Amino acid sequence: MCVTRVGKILSITGTMAKVEFLDDKVTRDIDVSMIEGIKENSFVEVFADSALTRLTAKEALWRKKLWLEMRSKMN
Amino acid sequence: MKHVDNESSSGELLHTKHAFPPNNLGYCGPDTRGRILEHLHDHATDESLLSILTRFEAAYPFVKMIAKSTGRKPFDYEVAEAYWIGNPLLDSVKPVEFYEFTHRGLNVKLPKKDAKLLFKQLGAVAKPHHTFYVMGMYSRPAATSANREKLLQLMDSCRISWGRVVEVKEKELVVERSPLTFKKSEEEHLLLSKPVRTKVAYDQEIAPFNSISTGDWVSLHWNFASEKLTSRQVRNLRAYTLGDIKATNLFMDLLTRTKSQL
Numbered sequence: 278m279c280v281t282r283v284g285k286i287l288s289i290t291g292t293m294a295k296v297e298f299l300d301d302k303v304t305r306d307i308d309v310s311m312i313e314g315i316k317e318n319s320f321v322e323v324f325a326d327s328a329l330t331r332l333t334a335k336e337a338l339w340r341k342k343l344w345l346e347m348r349s350k351m352n
Numbered sequence: 353m354k355h356v357d358n359e360s361s362s363g364e365l366l367h368t369k370h371a372f373p374p375n376n377l378g379y380c381g382p383d384t385r386g387r388i389l390e391h392l393h394d395h396a397t398d399e400s401l402l403s404i405l406t407r408f409e410a411a412y413p414f415v416k417m418i419a420k421s422t423g424r425k426p427f428d429y430e431v432a433e434a435y436w437i438g439n440p441l442l443d444s445v446k447p448v449e450f451y452e453f454t455h456r457g458l459n460v461k462l463p464k465k466d467a468k469l470l471f472k473q474l475g476a477v478a479k480p481h482h483t484f485y486v487m488g489m490y491s492r493p494a495a496t497s498a499n500r501e502k503l504l505q506l507m508d509s510c511r512i513s514w515g516r517v518v519e520v521k522e523k524e525l526v527v528e529r530s531p532l533t534f535k536k537s538e539e540e541h542l543l544l545s546k547p548v549r550t551k552v553a554y555d556q557e558i559a560p561f562n563s564i565s566t567g568d569w570v571s572l573h574w575n576f577a578s579e580k581l582t583s584r585q586v587r588n589l590r591a592y593t594l595g596d597i598k599a600t601n602l603f604m605d606l607l608t609r610t611k612s613q614l
Contacts, residue, residue, distance in 0.1 A: 280380050280410040305378075311499040324489060325379045327506055344409075 283340045286319045299341040353396035363429035364397045370436040371411055373574040381408040393557045417453045418480055421445040435482055436512050437585050438592025442479040450480050473606055477599040481592050483511040487600040508532040509574050514589050517568045524551045525577055541601045552577050
């Protein structure tokens with residue numbers, strides 16, 4: 278099972294982007310081919326190794342908060 | 353470690369077998385793939401494995417909710433089987449409890465009362481089954497039509513599917529499996545296509561794959577054979593998957609209608 282996470286685009290090469298996850302600051306190479314007109318510093322919702330949706334900064338922070346809340350309940 | 357002799361008594365191992373493939377790819381759960389694999393190879397459970405399983409961010413809350421709703425424990429075999437494969441236990445989870453569990457994660461950008469109404473209409477069709485959760489990706493608005501195939505591939509890899517083994521190789525199985533596809537209608541509904549032959553990875557050191565043979569049915573997760581299935585489990589997996597597809601198509605129709613009324 279996978280979960281969706283929120284990340285910020287650091288750089289883009291073709292259809293791949295280096296994304297930094299907001300919750301743990303880890304970076305990972307992500308396929309951004311499903312999102313049109315993606316730019317550096319955009320926030321995206323990531324599933325597995327692909328970006329699904331572009332998010333506003335507000336949405337991204339809200340999702341990060343949800344994620345951290347969920348993590349804290351599990352620990 | 354406690355060696356498990358009776359597979360049917362171990363929901364923990366059934367759960368672990370299905371949680372392992374995406375964890376191994378780094379998609380979810382803690383970075384402990386070596387320890388998880390050690391347990392699978394030893395066919396054994398212990399407290400450290402349970403601790404790892406409770407750190408999977410989506411799978412654990414789901415089995416916990418199913419267990420709470422049905423008076424069981426999260427890693428009871430019936431609970432793990434319900435979530436990953438599907439069984440009638442899913443029908444015992446009250447829709448309102450499923451709604452309360454999921455409403456914060458519904459990415460529908462609707463007022464809460466509209467989201468609640470939408471979920472009420474889904475009613476008994478939507479189940480807390482892994483595949484239904486996966487198909488929630490289909491509602492993401494920014495996935496462009498040009499890249500729907502990529503989205504389809506993601507959903508198809510992430511859902512638990514089933515395949516009949518037609519050839520056993522050293523590290524691969526050739527299976528007949530029905531992929532997820534789109535019906536090219538106006539609504540682009542999801543459906544399963546006819547079975548096609550495909551290669552999947554497997555691990556002979558994970559029981560019972562040391563004795564897998566042609567004609568056996570296996571569950572598949574991220575192109576990895578997770579478990580050998582009984583005929584009852586194949587029937588259930590197929591039935592609940594078709595139910596998930598129906599629920600997802602209904603969800604998309606309701607979502608479109610609800611949005612157009614706002």
